[in-house]
Amino acid sequence: MLKRAGFAVRGLDLSLEKLDPDILRDARLVAIYLGMHTATRIAIEALPRIRQLAPQARLCAYGLYAPMNAALLRSLGVDSVLDGEPEAALVSLCRRLRGDAPPSAQGEPSTQARRLRFTVPDRSVLPKLARYAHLVLPDGSTRVAGFAEGSRGCKHLCRHCPVVPVYQGTFRAVPVDVVLQDIRQQVEDGARHISFGDPDFLNGPTHGLRLARALHAAFPEVTFDATIKIQHLIDHAALLPELRASGCLFLTSAVEAVDDEILRLLDKNHDSADFDRAVALTRAAGIALAPTFVAFTPWTTLEGYLALLERLVQLRLVESVPPVQLTIRLLVPEGSWLLALPGFKDGLMPFDPALLGYPWQHADPRVDQLQRNLQDLVARSETEKRARRDAFAAVWRMAHAAAGRSAPALPEHLGTSIPRLSEPWYCCAEPTAQQLQSF
Numbered sequence: 001m002l003k004r005a006g007f008a009v010r011g012l013d014l015s016l017e018k019l020d021p022d023i024l025r026d027a028r029l030v031a032i033y034l035g036m037h038t039a040t041r042i043a044i045e046a047l048p049r050i051r052q053l054a055p056q057a058r059l060c061a062y063g064l065y066a067p068m069n070a071a072l073l074r075s076l077g078v079d080s081v082l083d084g085e086p087e088a089a090l091v092s093l094c095r096r097l098r099g100d101a102p103p104s105a106q107g108e109p110s111t112q113a114r115r116l117r118f119t120v121p122d123r124s125v126l127p128k129l130a131r132y133a134h135l136v137l138p139d140g141s142t143r144v145a146g147f148a149e150g151s152r153g154c155k156h157l158c159r160h161c162p163v164v165p166v167y168q169g170t171f172r173a174v175p176v177d178v179v180l181q182d183i184r185q186q187v188e189d190g191a192r193h194i195s196f197g198d199p200d201f202l203n204g205p206t207h208g209l210r211l212a213r214a215l216h217a218a219f220p221e222v223t224f225d226a227t228i229k230i231q232h233l234i235d236h237a238a239l240l241p242e243l244r245a246s247g248c249l250f251l252t253s254a255v256e257a258v259d260d261e262i263l264r265l266l267d268k269n270h271d272s273a274d275f276d277r278a279v280a281l282t283r284a285a286g287i288a289l290a291p292t293f294v295a296f297t298p299w300t301t302l303e304g305y306l307a308l309l310e311r312l313v314q315l316r317l318v319e320s321v322p323p324v325q326l327t328i329r330l331l332v333p334e335g336s337w338l339l340a341l342p343g344f345k346d347g348l349m350p351f352d353p354a355l356l357g358y359p360w361q362h363a364d365p366r367v368d369q370l371q372r373n374l375q376d377l378v379a380r381s382e383t384e385k386r387a388r389r390d391a392f393a394a395v396w397r398m399a400h401a402a403a404g405r406s407a408p409a410l411p412e413h414l415g416t417s418i419p420r421l422s423e424p425w426y427c428c429a430e431p432t433a434q435q436l437q438s439f
């Protein structure tokens with residue numbers, strides 16, 4: 001949209017590239033995309049250097065995590081903060097800058113209510129697809145992976161989710177032809193797998209099915225993965241065989257917990273038994289399920305944590321869960337709907353700009369200690385490239401020891417390896433040291 005309006009656009013992906021003084025020197029505007037927590041952490045580290053390299057530029061932040069961190073970003077010198085669907089606002093901001101009108105530091109037009117006319121993304125300013133995370137198949141072979149967005153927002157209101165404060169229970173479908181053209185340009189760039197980044201692929205089940213059919217009809221050899229919540233896997237189970245037939249290799253689902261009370265507090269709209277149902281339904285359809293968890297919350301007990309590990313063993317899902325998922329601690333960002341839970345905020349510490357959230361301590365210090373120890377253990381396992389089952393066995397032993405129980409021997413069959421992406425990204429991941437070194 002910016003190029004079409006006549007602006008020169010350069011791109012820098014700070015997860016892969018270094019800040020380039022030549023690019024920044026003459027920039028009139030530096031717009032930083034904050035699509036996830038990791039990106040926001042990287043941006044906060046990079047902002048002083050960007051300011052130094054582009055002293056005359058106006059700074060703008062946009063994307064899901066921009067509005068919820070608006071005060072912090074402004075304190076770091078960001079002039080304009082745009083919300084989740086910022087394209088039109090970015091264009092109008094650039095137009096004002098080009099017209100030499102005095103830029104106002106406040107009051108960028110909100111795009112919350114604006115209906116965006118979706119256009120095919122221009123990916124030519126990004127590094128080659130082959131430099132990004134790729135698909136890894138159980139036999140160890142890999143495929144170049146692309147990314148597509150079939151919808152934005154979500155019609156659900158899970159309390160801990162960063163999508164909720166911006167979209168407030170709404171979602172927008174991207175037209176199928178726009179998505180398909182975006183996929184086509186990535187296939188031409190080598191993609192053999194597409195990872196759909198929709199918060200939930202079945203928010204609009206008919207739309208999701210149309211997308212899968214269109215993808216398969218145009219590129220029968222291209223596979224895909226998507227994210228679908230447990231409730232949708234059950235409600236729309238009849239669609240799963242056709243998703244599989246259209247090339248769906250695996251589905252990510254935010255299970256979050258196996259404790260019904262925690263699921264109720266998070267407003268997940270599924271219960272622990274629904275997890276079992278979803279596993280059975282996806283298996284019956286021949287699609288691998290990759291569940292994700294918020295393993296540590298203020299309500300998690302040592303026994304509850306062991307129950308999560310036991311469930312993964314019972315369901316033979318150990319190979320389907322990246323060990324880092326077993327260490328995730330609930331993040332409470334500014335604007336989180338968790339803050340509206342009666343009494344919840346009273347248990348939190350003041351907002352921490354380094355964490356981009358409200359830190360909390362568990363009432364049982366053993367739980368916090370276990371989470372820290374597991375984090376170190378899993379980080380070591382990643383460095384040593386240990387197999388998931390070996391990392392799980394170490395987690396199993398450590399968790400039992402923390403609860404004062406001896407760890408039972410694990411069964412031989414813990415599940416089979418499933419297709420996965422080479423980087424286990426999730427929205428609350430901390431940036432890696434390598435990413436922070438780029439500036």
Ligand code: SF4
Nearest residue numbers: 154156157158161199
């Ligand atoms: S966690 Fe998933 S289903 Fe819930 S609001 Fe967020 S995107 Fe929607």
